[in-house]
Each structure stands twice: as structure tokens, then as C-alpha cells.
Amino acid sequence: MDTSAQVVKALSQVIFSKRYTPLHEPVFPGNELAYTKECIDTTFVSSVGKFVDQFENMLADYTGAKRAIAVTNGTAALHMALILAGVKSGDEVIIPGLTFVATANAVAYAGAIPHIADSEETTLGLDAVKLDMHLSKITELRNGECFNKDTGRRIAALVPMHVFGIPLDVDALLAVCEKFSIPMVEDAAEAIGSFYKGKHCGRFGKVASLSFNGNKTITTGGGGAILTDDDDLADLCKHITTTAKTPHKWEYFHDMVGYNYRMPNINAALGCAQMEKLDAILASKRTLAEKYTAAFKRIEGIRFLTEPDGCKSNYWFCTIILKKGMEAERDSILEATNGAAYMTRPLWTAMHRLPMFENCPRTDMSVAESLEKRVINIPSGAGIIGV
Ligand SMILES: Cc1ncc(COP(=O)(O)O)c(C=O)c1O
Structure with missing residues (x-):
């Protein structure tokens, strides 16, 4: 039997559904309908309502972060996290x-400007050893901050991403951050329910972001959150994600350029119900x-991609990796x-191969380019087994 047929057979041994199986269908096993109906019944579907605070508290409790701020999506959450970490126009990240x-x-x-690494x-995450060597060659410290000698720009943050919920080597990357004086901002969009050595992903840098898009482990329809242990940053985050309006009974005064990034109450209602079922989904x-x-x-x-020792993955997207030399078989397996x-589906096209980022500074990208040709995501929703 050729590899494609073997992969189809393996999937059929695990998935018993007779209908089309999507990559990641959401499941709504609990109070989703009741809580969203409550928003409609009370008219609190938008920017005011009890569910936003409740969802933020549930996220903080679950992850162990001191504060969580719910926003419209994971991209907005990461945008805010970068600003809160001090990233400015003209910096590299x-x-x-x-x-x-x-x-x-x-x-x-x-x-x-993205600086692509x-x-x-093993984990599909950033390679700390390669990054260390690269930064040793191209950076220098000026007044305690890291600068790219080639471009003259400050390197203001390092953004690790836990690919498909598999925790990457956080300790090794923290050591790189420390050595080069670069703050860590985790993109934990894919990692709710993933733990690195007992600590929730997204709790290692100054700030982190999560996503609750419809294809994620739990969903709010569209949504995201910022995690931080810093109360001042959390307060500032809440302020700038809610148009920077100063509190007043009727005056409309905004003390800086803010963003309309607040998560609506009806989305947070869905999130609260999903949080109640997170353990069962995981x-x-x-x-x-x-x-x-x-x-x-x-x-x-x-190879089926599994969590590293000492870590717990949420197995957001289940993933198989073809051995080097089997690149030509990827498309027939997908077919x-x-x-x-x-x-x-295959892996994303790597960032340095997209037209808008192709001229960004970068490391050698040989591993990413090789993985791009060998990684396949397979159906991963909790509904396949049932909740
Ligand atoms: C790694 C990563 N970062 C950021 C995002 C953005 O999240 P959203 O789609 O909620 O904007 C996603 C997911 O969609 C993601 O996978």
C-alpha cells in the first residue's frame, strides 16, 4: 500500500464519522446557547455586560496570569501586546x-519590521541555538538595548509562537532574550490549555496573546485576550483597547489614540460557556x-507530532511530519x-516567502523551508471523539 493509502487507512481507524470531517470544528457542549440567549434577552450584546469581566476572570484563573483582557481577536491581542511591551514604529521584532x-x-x-527566524x-518552534548564533553576529547592545548593526534598528521584542499548541523550548528562548536584552512577547494564539513545565504557555514573557477564533480549541466566535502579571500594563491595556475613554457618566473624553478592540458581551458569553468545558474538550x-x-x-x-517531555500540549491541530526525502509525497497525501x-492541509507558507515580508531581515531559513514541504495537519476537533 502506498503512503497516501496508509494515511487514509490510519485516519479511518480513528475517525468513524461517515460525513466530511473538517480540520477543527468547534463544539458547544454546555451553556453556550443559554448564555448567548441571556445577552439577547437582556439586550446586552455589545460593549457592556457582565460576561466580559467574567470571561477575563476565568482566563486569569485558568492560566494563572494575574490579569487577562478580552479583545476582538488574536491579531488585535498581539498588536496590543507588542505596544504594551514597548515596540515602537521603526523597531524590529x-x-x-x-x-x-x-x-x-x-x-x-x-x-x-518583522525579523524572521x-x-x-522537534517542536516546530523558534530555534534558540540558531537565533543565538545569528544575534551574536548581527547585534550590539547600546544603553542596555539590542540593536541590529546591519539595519541600525532596535530589536524591541522576540515573539515565540507555540505551533499547533505544542510548547516550544521556552527556557532556551528566555536565555536568548536575557543574553541580548530583548523582551519576550508570546504569541500563544494556538496554546490555550498548553503547559510548559507546569506553567501555562503565554506566562513567560511580559505580555502574551491568545486567540478564540472559530477554529481554536475554544471559541468566542472571534476573539482574543492579552495576558500579563503587570497590573499597570493591564489597566493601560484595558484603557487603550476601549478607545482610551476616561470614565465619566456622560462626558466623552479620550486622552490618547485608542482602539475599539473590546470583546463584545455576546462573544464573552460564548467564551464563559466554553471555559466551563475546557477541561473536557482538552x-x-x-x-x-x-x-x-x-x-x-x-x-x-x-511522525505524529507529540508534546515534548515535561510539557502538555492542547493538541490544537494534530500534525503529521513526513521524513526528509518524502517531500514529493505530500501533495498526493493531501489529495x-x-x-x-x-x-x-499543509503548513502555512513561511513568512519570508510572502510578498510583503520577503525583504525583511532574517536568519537562514532552511529548516522552515524543509518543514513547509513535509508537514500536514489532520482533523483535530474535540467532536471526533466527543465531549
Ligand atoms: C499563531 C497565530 N497568531 C495569531 C493568530 C490570530 O488570531 P485571530 O485569528 O483570532 O486574529 C492566529 C490564529 O488565527 C494564530 O494561529
């Missing part, structure tokens, strides 16, 4: 080449990952699986 375009876009929204094969996704691990073990040249009603 280190991001992985292997990420969803929102990471690079958020850097551009802040007026900064390579990933490593358990179901874990069972799915275990079944996939067993099913793909039998296929020569294919065969999609043809058999299992939605699968």
Missing part, C-alpha cells in the same frame, strides 16, 4: 517564519492524539485524504 500571517501582520500594525524540527483532544499516535506508528517515514472526506 523577531518572529518565527513558520507561523500564521497574523504574527507578522501584528508587528506591521505596530509600525515595526528559523524553526527547529481530555477529548488528548484521547484523539493518543489514537493518532498509535495509528501512525505503523507507517514508515511518518487522497481530502478526496476521502478528511480535511487535511
Whole structure:
């Protein structure tokens, strides 16, 4: 049997549904309808209502962050996180080449330039060793801040991303941040429910962002959040994401340029119901990952991506990686699986290959370019096993 047929067979051993199986369908097993109906019944569907505070408290409790601020989406959350970390127009921000375009876009929204770095094969996250070597060559410290000697620009932040919810090597990247005096801002968009050595992803830098888009582990329809342990930053975040309006019974006064990034109450209502079921959703996704691990073990040249030792992944997107040399088989696997009603898809096109970012500074990108040709996401929703 060729590899494509073996992959289809492995999927059929895990997924019993007879209908088309999407990559990640949301599940609504709890109070989703009741809470959103409450918003409609009370008319509080928009910027005022109890669910936003409640959702923020639930997120802070769950992640262990001191504060969580709910916003309209994960891209807005990362945009805010970068601003809060002090990123200014004309700065450079280190991001992985292997990420969803929102990471690079958020850097551009802040007026900064993505500095694109390579990933490593085990977790698909930023390669700390390669980055260390690169920064040693091209940077210098000026008054305690890191500058790119080639471009003259300040490197104002480093944005690790936990790819598909698999925690990357946080300790190694924190050491790089420390060595080069670069603040860490985690893009934890894909990582609600993922833990690195017992601590929730998104709790390692000064600020971090989460996403609750419809395809994420839990969803608010569209939504995101900023996590931080710094009360002053959290207060500032709330202020600038709610148009920077100073509190007053009737006056409309805004003390700076703010953003209309506040999460509406009806979305937060959905989020509260989803948070109540997060553990059950994670358990179901874990069972799915275990079944996939067993099913793909039998296929020569294919690795099912699993969490590193000491870490817990939310298994947001289940992922298979073809061995080097099998690049030519990727498209036939995608054809065969999609043809058999299992939605699968390749990795994102790496950021340095997109037209708007192709001239950005970068490291050697050989690993990302190789992974791009070998990684496939397979159906991952909690509904496959059931909640
Ligand atoms: C790595 C990454 N960053 C940022 C985002 C942006 O989140 P959103 O779609 O909620 O804007 C996403 C997901 O969509 C993502 O996967």
C-alpha cells in the first residue's frame, strides 16, 4: 500500500464519522446557547455586560496570569501586546517564519519590521541555538538595548509562537532574550490549555496573546485576550483597547489614540460557556492524539507530532511530519485524504516567502523551508471523539 493509502487507512481507524470531517470544528457542549440567549434577552450584546469581566476572570484563573483582557481577536491581542511591551514604529521584532500571517501582520500594525527566524524540527518552534548564533553576529547592545548593526534598528521584542499548541523550548528562548536584552512577547494564539513545565504557555514573557477564533480549541466566535502579571500594563491595556475613554457618566473624553478592540458581551458569553468545558474538550483532544499516535506508528517515514517531555500540549491541530526525502509525497497525501472526506492541509507558507515580508531581515531559513514541504495537519476537533 502506498503512503497516501496508509494515511487514509490510519485516519479511518480513528475517525468513524461517515460525513466530511473538517480540520477543527468547534463544539458547544454546555451553556453556550443559554448564555448567548441571556445577552439577547437582556439586550446586552455589545460593549457592556457582565460576561466580559467574567470571561477575563476565568482566563486569569485558568492560566494563572494575574490579569487577562478580552479583545476582538488574536491579531488585535498581539498588536496590543507588542505596544504594551514597548515596540515602537521603526523597531524590529523577531518572529518565527513558520507561523500564521497574523504574527507578522501584528508587528506591521505596530509600525515595526518583522525579523524572521528559523524553526527547529522537534517542536516546530523558534530555534534558540540558531537565533543565538545569528544575534551574536548581527547585534550590539547600546544603553542596555539590542540593536541590529546591519539595519541600525532596535530589536524591541522576540515573539515565540507555540505551533499547533505544542510548547516550544521556552527556557532556551528566555536565555536568548536575557543574553541580548530583548523582551519576550508570546504569541500563544494556538496554546490555550498548553503547559510548559507546569506553567501555562503565554506566562513567560511580559505580555502574551491568545486567540478564540472559530477554529481554536475554544471559541468566542472571534476573539482574543492579552495576558500579563503587570497590573499597570493591564489597566493601560484595558484603557487603550476601549478607545482610551476616561470614565465619566456622560462626558466623552479620550486622552490618547485608542482602539475599539473590546470583546463584545455576546462573544464573552460564548467564551464563559466554553471555559466551563475546557477541561473536557482538552481530555477529548488528548484521547484523539493518543489514537493518532498509535495509528501512525505503523507507517514508515511518518511522525505524529507529540508534546515534548515535561510539557502538555492542547493538541490544537494534530500534525503529521513526513521524513526528509518524502517531500514529493505530500501533495498526493493531501489529495487522497481530502478526496476521502478528511480535511487535511499543509503548513502555512513561511513568512519570508510572502510578498510583503520577503525583504525583511532574517536568519537562514532552511529548516522552515524543509518543514513547509513535509508537514500536514489532520482533523483535530474535540467532536471526533466527543465531549
Ligand atoms: C499563531 C497565530 N497568531 C495569531 C493568530 C490570530 O488570531 P485571530 O485569528 O483570532 O486574529 C492566529 C490564529 O488565527 C494564530 O494561529
